[in-house]
Amino acid sequence: MTAMRAVQIKNFGGPEVLELAEVADPLPAPGEVLVEVSLAGVNYRDTHLSEVGTLPGDLLPLIPGMEVVGRTADGTRVAAVVPRGGYAQRVAVPAQLAVPVPDGVDDFSALALLVQGTTAWLLLHESARMRAGDSVLVHAAAGGVGSLAVQLARTAGAGRVIAAAGSPEKRALALDLGADEAIDSHDPDLAAAARRANGGRGLDVVLEMTGGPVTAQSLAALAPLGRLVFYGMASRTAPAPVELPALMETSTTVCGLMLEHAMTRPGLLERAMDALFEQVADGRLRVVCGAVRGLSEVRGLHEDLAARRTVGKLALDPGR
Incomplete structure (x- = not known):
């Protein structure tokens, strides 16, 4: 052996x-x-x-x-x-x-697309049902999922992409990747900062993976009919429970994503990988x-x- x-x-x-x-x-x-x-x-x-x-x-x-x-x-x-x-x-x-x-995709890019790339794609296209012209807030925008989500939102026709990150260097990276504005994720009034970055309007889509008080701030940043997708808890602090009547008052949607569940849907991950491979090969998506x-x-x-x-x-x- x-x-x-x-x-x-x-x-x-x-x-x-x-x-x-x-x-x-x-x-x-x-x-x-x-x-x-x-x-x-x-x-x-x-x-x-x-x-x-x-x-x-x-x-x-x-x-x-x-x-x-x-x-x-x-x-x-x-x-x-x-x-x-x-x-x-x-x-x-x-x-x-x-x-x-595919030959046009290097090993490192292929590795990044497996979990983080497919997660970013599913967050936008399946969970949030992002439409062209939507405003999108991406938390942890310099991370593995976030850095790809910023670019995918841009290539999918987002009207405005707002990146949230915790350091000047990370915010600069998010801007380089195509975000329109970058805000400090440690801002005590994160909801207000996100709205200001979106021209004073609420966000159509928020991709949230921090947990704790950031989740409530993200909900407060949504526009009517906005959608928040929760896919992680990096702070390791559970967010406050979401009250269903409050969702009805603002016509907002909250959902979650776990990649394993997408694997049970025939053809879904293959569709995501095909789209991601294509964008890496033609230079629209950078890992x-x-x-x-x-x-x-x-x-x-x-x-x-x-x-x-x-x-x-x-x-x-x-x-x-």
């Missing part, structure tokens, strides 16, 4: 529980293919997995990582979402989940590279991600 390098969790805790280990190569089951991993994606959800172990089937020891790009034994370049096992040199992937990567580090540097990457010190897409290179 051959061995490989991987990041392994033997106990739940903080980044300190992420250990570089030598483990047996995965043995593909019937219907699976073995992928030699060139890059493994690092996502905010991975920090939850190591810290609390609340995801279904979290039996120790485990190898985290839910997205990879690499090559199969016949040399086909593929990208794939996996339940776990991505932080490794090799991973077994169900054949139906291995998406061939922001936040960091690519070796497996031995995974602890620092998780620390930076949890502290919201990162921008764009983060990845591990199993060859380093």
